[in-house]
Every structure is written in structure tokens, then in C-alpha cells.
Amino acid sequence: MSEVNYRFIDATKExxxxxxxxxTAGWLALDTEFVRERTFYAQLGLLQLAVADDIVLVDPLAGFELEPFWQLLADENVTKVLHSGGEDLExxxxxxxxxxxxVFDSQIAASVLGYGDSLGYAAMVxxxxxxxxxxxxxxxxxxxRPLSDDQRYYAAADVFYLARIYPRLLTELQQADKLALVADECALQIVKRTRQLNPxxxxxxxxxAWQTSPQQRAVLQALAAWRLNTARRKDKPVGFIVKDATLIEIARKEAQSMAQLAAxxxxxxxAVRRWGDEIIAAVKTGLACPEENIPAEMPRLxxxxxxxxxxxxxxxxxxxxAEELQVPASLxxxxKQINEVFHWLWFCNDALKQQLNPPDLLVGWRGELLKSELEALLLPRP
Structure with missing residues (x-):
């Protein structure tokens, strides 16, 4: 293993x-370390950055101003190189x-070049x-705190090798005339990670959810909206509020009392003591839903x-x-992406389509490639 030299930044001037x-370089390798086991929102623990051989670890908990780096993130003239960077972007x-x-995602680049689907960082290195x-x-x-030497070395290695691999990926993409494809896909990931789920x-x-009746579906909709809003407000994972299976069971039984919940x-x-009143209120909201507002069926395909x-x-x-483009079909x-098209074309009315984001296969570079042929293939529904 190469010797990974790094330095620690804990002041704004540095x-x-x-x-x-x-x-000046026009790019940097970037990774984050965070904790999310017991919270809805991830908690940033460390930033790892690299420009060529200069590896730095930035401590976001040290209490100094990070605004210069936040501004750098938005600078379109500087490429940010990440690996499987979806959670980092969020x-x-x-x-x-x-x-x-x-943003340049090395996992996407490696897939386009045929190095493997969803290649993990360790496997890529x-x-x-x-x-x-x-x-x-x-x-x-x-x-x-303090971070151990082993923690720091592990974190630094995440960008040390990324900064070495990026130039090679960039050259190979340019030679294969596929850099624009990777750029389009990375831009799409930015858009998707900006979205917030509508409660x-x-x-x-x-x-x-497909197992519920129309009335139960309205109750489940109200319960799931309550749970998501509560998780965001309390900064707790949704499963820490009420688990999926329990939410479906409440909807099926249309529980409207503490005794029914406890059963x-x-x-x-x-959970009954803490959330019972709010759960019952959500159930009653769902039961009062007019028939015309009951959410559309989402069957098991x-x-x-x-x-x-x-x-x-x-x-x-x-x-x-994929064969025409010389890229993996999985890219x-x-x-899941194919099934999104089936749900969109077969089971979504115009009102619901206004609420949902269009399927990946019908927009962007995939849409240019597939939209007309997929619609011709799947419509009208057999």
C-alpha cells in the first residue's frame, strides 16, 4: 500500500x-464520513478532500467557518470527484x-467503461x-473526538486513491467519447438528490402497500404522511417512529382507539403511549377521505x-x-427503473403524474434513447 500523507484543517484560513x-487545479476529490443510525438527517463527521497529492481532512465539528468550502461546491468551474456519491450529495x-x-462520480464512470456494475470503492482501488x-x-x-490515527488514515485513503484514479477514468472516457454520457448521468443524480419526498x-x-383496499389505502396514506413529517420534525429514522409492517396493520384494522392500537x-x-393520539387522528383523517381523493392503486406488477x-x-x-451504445444494460x-415505467403508463392518471417525478427511462439521456419506443411498446395496456 502506498504511504498516504495527509494534513488536518481546523481553521478557516487554511x-x-x-x-x-x-x-486553480479545476477539480478535487471529495468524500464525507457521517453518522445516520439514529437520526433522520445524516450528521457530518469529517470531510476528506484531495487535489493531486495534497490530501486534507477537514473537521466540521471544530467550530470554524466552512462557508469557503460550501461556495466551492457550487462553483461550476471546479469538478467534484466522488465515488457512489448519492448520500454525500444529500x-x-x-x-x-x-x-x-x-460532479463526476467515479462509480458511474467505471460502469460506463465496463469495469463493473455498482463497483464499490475498495473493489475499484x-x-x-x-x-x-x-x-x-x-x-x-x-x-x-479525538479521531484515532487509524480513523484518519482510513479517511484519507478514501480520497488519496480517488485522486489517482480520476485522471485515468477521465482519459478513458475521452478516448471512448463517453464523457458527455457520464456528465449527463451525474447531473441527473444531482437533480434526484435535491428532491424531497412529498409526505x-x-x-x-x-x-x-399493494395489499390494502381503497379505504385502507387512504388510511395508510394519512399514516405514512404523519410518520414522515414526525420523523423529520423529531430527527428520527421513520422506522424508529413506527415500522412499515405495523403501519400497514394499523391501516388494515382501521384502529381508532388506544385499545385497538395496543391489540x-x-x-x-x-409507541402507543407516545404516538397513540396522533396515529388515531391520522386514521380518522384517512377514513374521512372522499372516494374521489383516495390514492390510485399501485398493484404488484x-x-x-x-x-x-x-x-x-x-x-x-x-x-x-446498450449494445448500440456499448455500455452495460444495467446502466x-x-x-426497478423499468417497473417505474409500467406504473407510470398503466396506473397513473394525469393528476397523479403531476405529483410524481417522471420515470428515469422517460427523461434525460435515457428518455432520448427509449421514450418513444417504450411508449409504443407498452401502450395501450394489454
Whole structure:
């Protein structure tokens, strides 16, 4: 393993100097360490930055002004290189109140170039640098201070190798004429990570929601909206408020009293005491929902007539386009992304489409590639 040299920044003056260095270089490698086990919002514990061989660790808990770095994130003239940076983008958006611009995700780049689907950072370093990374600190508490030498070294390595791999990926993408494709995909990730889930649509994220009746679906919608709003307000994971399976059980039984809530096996007595009144209010809201406002059905597609055959045809179309583009089919469309198109075209009315974001396969570079052919293939519904 290469010797990873790094320095620690805990003062604004040093941070300003590093940001100026990044502006001159035109790019920097970036990673974050955070903790999210017991909170709704991730808590930033460390920033790792690199410009070429200059590796710095920035302590966001040291109490100094980070505004120079937040401004750098929004600078479109500086490329921010991350690996599988979705959660990092969300966290940085939350902390900086602005979304990083001009992002280059090395996982996306590696996939486009055929190095593997959803390639993890350690696997990428092994493949490109023939180095096996130490993963012993991956579950550490990044909010605890002081950070140990092992923690610091682990964190520094995350950008040390990224800064070495980026120029190679960039060159290969330019040679393959695929840099624009990666740029489009990274820009799409920025847009997606900026979105906030509408509480009225939170029920659609619950796995077995398709098993509910229309009236139960209205109750589940009210319950899921209450839970998401509560989780955000209390800064607790949604599962810490009430778990998915319990929420569905409450909706099915249309529980309207403390006794009915307490009779649900998966409902913890403490949750009944703490949230009972609010849960009952949400149930009553759902029961009072006018028929015309009951949320549209979101069925399990495996049980829908004609779906399996049409899915195979859609998948074959994506495979054909992937071969033409010389990229992995999984980059263009996963099973989940294909299913989003089925739900959109077969089960979403115009009013619901106004609330939802269009499926990935119908917008952006994927839409240019697939939209007209997918719509011709899937409409009208068989």
C-alpha cells in the first residue's frame, strides 16, 4: 500500500488556501464520513478532500467557518470527484444549503467503461491500483473526538486513491467519447438528490402497500404522511417512529382507539403511549377521505395480466440500446427503473403524474434513447 500523507484543517484560513488550490487545479476529490443510525438527517463527521497529492481532512465539528468550502461546491468551474456519491450529495446539500455542481462520480464512470456494475470503492482501488484497503474503520463513530490515527488514515485513503484514479477514468472516457454520457448521468443524480419526498406520496414507498383496499389505502396514506413529517420534525429514522409492517396493520384494522392500537402485536406499548393520539387522528383523517381523493392503486406488477411478457420485451429493448451504445444494460435501466415505467403508463392518471417525478427511462439521456419506443411498446395496456 502506498504511504498516504495527509494534513488536518481546523481553521478557516487554511481552508480558504486549499479552496484556492482546488480552483486553480479545476477539480478535487471529495468524500464525507457521517453518522445516520439514529437520526433522520445524516450528521457530518469529517470531510476528506484531495487535489493531486495534497490530501486534507477537514473537521466540521471544530467550530470554524466552512462557508469557503460550501461556495466551492457550487462553483461550476471546479469538478467534484466522488465515488457512489448519492448520500454525500444529500448530506452536502443539507449542510451547505446548496447542491454541489459539476460532479463526476467515479462509480458511474467505471460502469460506463465496463469495469463493473455498482463497483464499490475498495473493489475499484483493487482493480486500478492493486491495493487492498483496510475496512476496519467503516463502521466507526465519526462524531467522536479525538479521531484515532487509524480513523484518519482510513479517511484519507478514501480520497488519496480517488485522486489517482480520476485522471485515468477521465482519459478513458475521452478516448471512448463517453464523457458527455457520464456528465449527463451525474447531473441527473444531482437533480434526484435535491428532491424531497412529498409526505402524501410516502405510502408508495411501503413494500406491501399493494395489499390494502381503497379505504385502507387512504388510511395508510394519512399514516405514512404523519410518520414522515414526525420523523423529520423529531430527527428520527421513520422506522424508529413506527415500522412499515405495523403501519400497514394499523391501516388494515382501521384502529381508532388506544385499545385497538395496543391489540396490534407489533405495536410497542411505548409507541402507543407516545404516538397513540396522533396515529388515531391520522386514521380518522384517512377514513374521512372522499372516494374521489383516495390514492390510485399501485398493484404488484407480477400479478398484472400481460406484465411478464411486456417486461421481457422492455428488457430486450434496453439490451439492444446498450449494445448500440456499448455500455452495460444495467446502466440504462434496472428492474426497478423499468417497473417505474409500467406504473407510470398503466396506473397513473394525469393528476397523479403531476405529483410524481417522471420515470428515469422517460427523461434525460435515457428518455432520448427509449421514450418513444417504450411508449409504443407498452401502450395501450394489454
Amino acid at each position: 481552508l480558504v488556501a486549499f479552496c484556492d488550490q482546488a480552483k 448530506l452536502l446539500h443539507q449542510c451547505a444549503q446548496r447542491m454541489p455542481q459539476n 483493487q482493480q486500478f491500483c492493486d491495493v487492498e484497503l483496510d475496512k476496519s474503520q467503516s463502521r466507526t463513530d465519526w462524531l467522536a 402524501d406520496l410516502a405510502w408508495r414507498e411501503i413494500g406491501n 396490534i402485536d407489533s405495536m410497542h406499548p411505548q 407480477d400479478f398484472v395480466d400481460g406484465y411478464k411478457g411486456m417486461f421481457k420485451k422492455a428488457k430486450a429493448l434496453i439490451q439492444k440500446k 440504462i435501466g434496472s428492474r
